[in-house]
Amino acid sequence: MSGAPYDVARVRADFPILATQVRGKRLAFLDTAASSQRPLAVLEAVDHYERTSHANVHRGVYQLSQKATDAFEGARERVRRFLNASSTREIIFTRGTTESINLVAQSWGRRLGPGDEILITWMEHHANIVPWQMLCERSGATLKVAPITLRGELDLEAFEALISPRTKLVACTQIANALGTVLPLERMIAAAKRVGALTLVDGAQAVSHQRVDLRALDCDFYAFSSHKLYGPTGLGVLYARESVLREMPPWQGGGDMILTVSFTRTTYAELPYRFEAGTPHIAGAVGLAAAMDYLDGLGLERVQQHEQALLARATRALRAIPGLRIIGEAAHKAGVISFVLENVHPHDLGTILDDEGVAIRTGHHCAMPVMEFFDVPATARASFGCYSDDADVDQLAAALGRAREVFG
Amino acid sequence: MDLKDLYRDVILDHNKQPRNFGRLDPCDTSADGNNPLCGDRLTVTLRIAGGRVSDIRFEGKGCAISTASASLMTEAVKGLDAAQIHALHARVHGMLTEHGDALPPTDLGKLAALAGVREYPARVKCASLCWHTLDAALAHAADAPGAATVSTE
Numbered sequence: 001m002s003g004a005p006y007d008v009a010r011v012r013a014d015f016p017i018l019a020t021q022v023r024g025k026r027l028a029f030l031d032t033a034a035s036s037q038r039p040l041a042v043l044e045a046v047d048h049y050e051r052t053s054h055a056n057v058h059r060g061v062y063q064l065s066q067k068a069t070d071a072f073e074g075a076r077e078r079v080r081r082f083l084n085a086s087s088t089r090e091i092i093f094t095r096g097t098t099e100s101i102n103l104v105a106q107s108w109g110r111r112l113g114p115g116d117e118i119l120i121t122w123m124e125h126h127a128n129i130v131p132w133q134m135l136c137e138r139s140g141a142t143l144k145v146a147p148i149t150l151r152g153e154l155d156l157e158a159f160e161a162l163i164s165p166r167t168k169l170v171a172c173t174q175i176a177n178a179l180g181t182v183l184p185l186e187r188m189i190a191a192a193k194r195v196g197a198l199t200l201v202d203g204a205q206a207v208s209h210q211r212v213d214l215r216a217l218d219c220d221f222y223a224f225s226s227h228k229l230y231g232p233t234g235l236g237v238l239y240a241r242e243s244v245l246r247e248m249p250p251w252q253g254g255g256d257m258i259l260t261v262s263f264t265r266t267t268y269a270e271l272p273y274r275f276e277a278g279t280p281h282i283a284g285a286v287g288l289a290a291a292m293d294y295l296d297g298l299g300l301e302r303v304q305q306h307e308q309a310l311l312a313r314a315t316r317a318l319r320a321i322p323g324l325r326i327i328g329e330a331a332h333k334a335g336v337i338s339f340v341l342e343n344v345h346p347h348d349l350g351t352i353l354d355d356e357g358v359a360i361r362t363g364h365h366c367a368m369p370v371m372e373f374f375d376v377p378a379t380a381r382a383s384f385g386c387y388s389d390d391a392d393v394d395q396l397a398a399a400l401g402r403a404r405e406v407f408g
Numbered sequence: 409m410d411l412k413d414l415y416r417d418v419i420l421d422h423n424k425q426p427r428n429f430g431r432l433d434p435c436d437t438s439a440d441g442n443n444p445l446c447g448d449r450l451t452v453t454l455r456i457a458g459g460r461v462s463d464i465r466f467e468g469k470g471c472a473i474s475t476a477s478a479s480l481m482t483e484a485v486k487g488l489d490a491a492q493i494h495a496l497h498a499r500v501h502g503m504l505t506e507h508g509d510a511l512p513p514t515d516l517g518k519l520a521a522l523a524g525v526r527e528y529p530a531r532v533k534c535a536s537l538c539w540h541t542l543d544a545a546l547a548h549a550a551d552a553p554g555a556a557t558v559s560t561e
Contacts, residue, residue, distance in 0.1 A: 343424075345471035347448075348415075351528060355411045364447050377447035377469045406415050407472070 006306045008389045011298065014039040015387050025357030028395040033177055033205060033336050033383030034361050036230045038291070045290035046232060046283050056279055058256060068282055075285035076272075082292045083222065084213045085239055089271040093280050096236035097204040098127040100223035101171070103238055103275065104200055105131035107251040108169075108221075114140035117166045119197070121159070121183070122148040122373060123176040126366040128202045132171060141168070148373065152179040152328035160191050167197040174206035178367035178381065179328030180311075180336030182206075189219055198244065204228055208385070209307060209334050211300045220244050226284055230386075231291035235284030238275075245271055252277040295386070303386045307335035310384045310393055317397040324400065327379050335384035338365075341400065344407045346378040352406055353380075356399035358392075413524035414531070415472065418480075423472035428482035430465045437549035441468075441541030443533050448474045452541045456549060460489045466538060473522070473531050478538035480519050490546050497539045504532050 012018050015037045020027045029037065049071055055064035057072045076088045085091060094100045112118075118132045122145055136143045144167075146159035163170070170192040175182050185201060192199045200221035203212060208229040214222055222239040226232055240248070250257055250268055254277035259267040268274045295303065314337050318324050323342030341349055350362035361381045364371045371378060382396055432438075435453040442449045450468030454461055464486060466478045481500075485493050499516060504525050525535045 347471035347531075347534065348473070351414065351531060352411060363445060371447065377449070406411065407420065 006298075006302050008306065008387065012387045012389065014041065014294075016040060016043075018387060022357040022359070023355060026391070026395065028356075028358045028392040030358060030360045030382040030384070030388065030392055030396060032385035032388065033228070033381065035227045035233070036208065036385050037387065038230055038232070038287070039294050041294045042231055042287045042290045046287040049283055049286040054282070057282055058273070071286050072280065072282045075289035078289035078292050079237055082212075082296070083207075083239060084215050086215065087242060090239055090242050090245065092238040092240065092272045092275045093285055094223075094236045094238050095234055095281070096225040096227070097202060097223045098236075100221075100236050100238035101127055101200070101202065102131045103251055104221050104223075104240070105135045107248045107275070108198075108244070109135040109139065110249060112139040112141040112168055115166060116141040116168045117144050117164070118142070119144045119146060119159075119162055119167050119170045119192075121146045121154055121172050123152070123154070123179055123181060123367065123370050124171075124173055125177050125202065125204070126368070127204075128171055128173060128200075129369070142166075145369075148181075148370075151330055152176070152181050153330045154181070154183055154188075156184060156187065159188065163191050163195055163197065165195050167192070167195055169198050169200060171200040171202070173202040173204075174212075175209065175334045175336070176328070176367075176370070177205045177336070178338055178365040178370045178379065179330065180333040180338065180383075181328060181330040182332040182334055184332075185217060185219070189217065193218075205334065205336070208295060208303075209300075210304050214239055226288040226291070229288065229291050230294060231288035232281070232284040235281045235288055237288075242271065245275075248275075250274050250277075254278045256280075298386055306386065307384045307388070310388050310390070311335045311337065313390060314382060314384075314393045314396065317393060318400070321397070321400050321404070323404070327374050327376065335388070336381060337383070338379040338381045340376050340379050341403060344403050346380045348407070349380045349400075349403055352403040353396070353399045356395065356402060358396050358399045360396070414528055416521045416524065418518060418521035419472060419476040422476035422479040426466075426475055426479040428465045428479065429467060431467050432463055432465050437545045439541045439545035439548060441537045441544070443470075443474070443537050445533065448534060448537055450474070450478055450538060450541060452478075452538065452545050454542075454545055454549070460487055461485050461493070462487075464542075466541075470537070471531075471534050473525060473534040474537055477522055477535040480521065481538050481542065484517065484519055485542065490550070493542065493546065497543065500539060501536065504535050 017037050053067040053071055055068045057069040076091050079091050080088050132143050144162050146162055147155045149155055189199050198220040201219045203222050203224040207224040220241045226235040257269050257274050257277040259269050325340050327338040346362040363378045432453040436456045438453040440451050448470035450466055452466045455463040464482045503523055522535050525531050
């Protein structure tokens, strides 16, 4: 398969929802950055689990419970292998990227106090801003924000100047959701290590678009969501380095996270269960594992190449449209293209494009500081996945022409 | 459902050249409105004489539906008292949200140009933001002069 050209038509056939008609037109789904669609392999894996294997995990001695536990723990091992983490003890299932980051802020964050600093960048999603603001409010620590350039790239010099022995954590995105910028993580993580700061990477936009090797990346925390990786919603992962995790207090209390409970003393379960209170999203984990199998079957490197080709095609097509301004022109970008069209508000654009069957995201993309930096109230954003094709890009370009006509 | 039903000429005209755009200074009451979903923000400033709106302006950044709706609203409410404005708001709200042939918006004048919005439920908030903001300004005027803030989320 690796020698054959990437067959996007075959990939599209794996995603039943792509056959949807919108207002009688072909659906051009260009909002994968908000949530990806699910291939049949994921839908069937979840369905099969629900029909044949469901019971609660880690509890019963009966066969079904053992099957469910095996499926759930098998999914954890699948995630470990997908990310090349050292141990399943480092893989915690959460509700999503947002909860993963909040877990770190609430548990690890308890050690912070006045004088400590957390460093983020200007292009973070709100999920990697607000938990740190809340942590700073309760702990007296300070939040520092590394600036970006007009191209939408991190100002690395300014970033390195902001790092100091006071920096306890560098939390940054791997790919900026509103701009598509790929951040220079190697240099950032190296700079953090020089001052002894830990590093958290928000991988929500990256993990399904490029190979992530956590042992090579060497960050301390890595967070992502299943639904952006062709898996079910309501599930996410927090990877945390075992040595760091061992020092962290539990955050949510309840069943499954304990060893023994008595009214005088409760002891906590081993890693990673200590951080998974309550019944987890078992079917979600099964679906995520199937999504990882599916993506590895396609070949992440090939998917990445395919998406880069679409980005190049879309960038060319959009640059040719008079009055269109691309927001975020970093040298190193992923399959995300944010833009504004002169005299047409992004929200109007969203409606007009929908009328042409084109689904894009319009708004602030949960990155209001980015909108403020570029002095726009909102942008329109097209984003690509493994199933996106040239016809999607062409349909987008044609629909933008229609928008210009309507608003003359 | 046709896009032309949403973006009628009146809407496009009021979007391009909003009427009563700007800020009254001094004013008797004002309010800020914002729609976090799409980043729309607007400020309504009012002068009130003898219990009626004697002058009104709006200012802000928004989509065509939000801008045109605010522009049309400022034209429609001049000379009305609070009770008349509330009644008009209720009729506009009905036009924006209710379906059925029993609701010809014949008595709404130019505001009827917004009737197409009801086919686009995601856009109702855009058209109604200015009315909620005006409500807030009027409620505030009834309590104490100054500025109020309203959000459609």
